[in-house]
Amino acid sequence: MTILLFLLAIIIVVLSLWLVNIYQKIHEIKNLVESFQRGDLRKRLYLKGKGGLTEIAQGLNQLAERCLSKDEEKDIQRERLLSILMSLPDGVVVLDRDKKTVLANTAFLDLFRITDYEIEGKAFTDIIRVPEVLDMIDTTYRERELSLKEFYYDITSRYLQVIGVPNKMRSGIVLIFRDISEMKRVEEVRRDFIANVSHELKTPITNIRGYTETLLEGAIHSRDDALRFLGTIRSNVERMERLITDIMHLSKIEMGYLTIDKRRTDLGISVERVLQLFRKKADEKGIEIINNTTGAEIEADPERLEQILTNLVDNAVKFTEKGYVEVNYEERVLSVRDTGIGIPSKYIPRLGERFFRVDPSRSRQLGGTGLGLAIVKHLVNAHGWQMMIESEVGKGTEVKIIT
Ligand SMILES: Nc1ncnc2c1ncn2[C@@H]1O[C@H](COP(=O)(O)OP(=O)(O)O)[C@@H](O)[C@H]1O
Ligand SMILES: [Mg+2]
The missing domain is CATH 1.10.287.130 (Signal transduction histidine kinase, dimerisation/phosphotransfer (DHp) domain)
Structure with missing residues (x-):
């Protein structure tokens, strides 16, 4: 009898120890699940021994592992999308259904000179108050169709284009802004x-x-x-x-069809050939024509060089009534100088613009097209040279080409 009682006692002790062990494991599993619920997916539980509970713990560990790698993947993807968005040259803004800003890239902030980077969650109408844009946003929300508008933003003096795209998933819209000033x-x-x-x-x-x-x-x-x-x-x-x-x-x-074939060119001969075309006219006007380039050599495309000289000497002879026209070459500076009517200094920056003339009717009378200096400017640049014009009204003009 006592033996029986003793055995029973042992069984009860073993059983309760076993139950305590199970209870502890369940408690640990509960803790683990709670941490997962709080979002801490990094916690792991390794239970001793074999059996169902150990397997459950292992299963939970694996599940957390998988969720974690999915989350990381999502983070990477989000980062990638964000970096694309941030490096776009166009301004992009995402608005939610209540016209609140969800996301805006740096190009957008730059376009509108916004220095407050915390614009997320703000109503768009508090950020930009351009009537054209607000109108367009209303239309995009209402019609749920892509719309486009151009406007002048006077704060930055730029022409901007805005495209509104309805965002189907979130019933908001996406706005894309582009600077079209250069195109304009x-x-x-x-x-x-x-x-x-x-x-x-x-x-x-x-x-x-x-x-x-x-x-x-x-x-x-x-x-x-x-x-x-x-x-x-x-x-x-x-x-x-x-x-x-x-x-x-x-x-x-x-159109880029111009090819410059630079080679050693006898400048003196090129200048002489060009001056020859104007000698008769200069004689008639009583102007002297002087070539100070005899013997000089230059790296140039001879045909284009003569075109440049022809236009410059033509202007010099045309706009000079007395005195002389001379062509010089010194220390890599080729210049055509005259003692003519000169050009008012306010017009000098505009020379080389197509059809720009100081006195249009006089230019036409003298057979000019107003395109000569524009052509010269292109040809000079194509050689890799620079053109500078110095002039004084009543004294004369000097066009310098720095080669
Ligand atoms: N040597 C110069 N002296 C005075 N004015 C000049 C001279 N060269 C150019 N200009 C001014 O620049 C304008 C533009 O020159 P250009 O393009 O050659 O046109 P165009 O000779 O057909 O008038 C001229 O109409 C003239 O007003
Ligand atoms: Mg001309």
């Missing part, structure tokens, strides 16, 4: 150019038409009138020819 400028230059060309062509065409009609209406019967009118028609045609040649030239240069 190019567009404007092109528009101006077309307007200028049309304007330049209109006068000779009107003249030709007028004189042709006069001839047809009877002037042809007077030999003297007929010769005079035909002479005028011819000079108008020549004017158009010069204009078209210069335009074609300029467009060829600007």
Whole structure:
């Protein structure tokens, strides 16, 4: 009997020890799960022995491991997306359904000169107050369709384009801002150019038409009138020819078809060839033409060099009434100097702009197209040289090319 009681006691002790052990393991598992719930996926539980609870603990460990690597992967992906977004040249802003800012990249902050980096969660209308943009945002929210707008932002004096894209997943929208000032400028230059060309062509065409009609209406019967009118028609045609040649030239240069084949060139001979073209005209005006480059050598494309010189000497002779025109070359500076009418200093920065002339009607009268210096500027740059113009009204002008 006592033996039986003793055995029972032993069984009870063993059983309770076993139960305590199980209770402890369950408690540890509970703690582990609680830490997971708090978001601490780094905690692990290693239970001694074999059995169901040890396996559960192992299973939980593995699960946490997998979640953790998924989380890390997500972090990496998020980081990658963020770095792409931040390196975009376009400004990007994500708005939620309540028009609050969820995300904005640095380009956006730069475009609007925003120095407050904590704009997340703020209402967009508190950040940007440009009516065009606010209108566009309303439209994008309302119509849930892509929309686009251009506007002038006077704080930075830039033209901006904004594209609104509805964000299907979150019922918010994404705004993309782009600086289109340079595009606008190019567009404007092109528009101006077309307007200028049309304007330049209109006068000779009107003249030709007028004189042709006069001839047809009877002037042809007077030999003297007929010769005079035909002479005028011819000079108008020549004017158009010069204009078209210069335009074609300029467009060829600007389209990148210009190749510069630099080689050792006898500058003195090139200058002499060019001056020869103007000697007669200079004689008629009583101006002296001087070549101070005899014997000099230069690294240049001879054909282009003569084009440069032709335009510069043409201007010098054209805009000089007395004195001289001389071409010099000293210490790598090639210059064409005259004692002519000079150029007011406020206009000097504009020289080389297409169709820019100090006195348009005088330039036209003298057969100019207003494109000469623009062509020269391109040719000089293509050689890797620099052009500088110095001038004084009434004294003269010197165009220097630093080679
Ligand atoms: N040597 C110069 N002396 C005075 N004015 C000049 C001289 N060279 C250029 N200019 C001014 O610059 C303008 C532009 O020159 P250019 O492009 O060669 O046009 P164009 O000779 O057809 O008038 C001229 O119309 C003139 O007003
Ligand atoms: Mg000219």
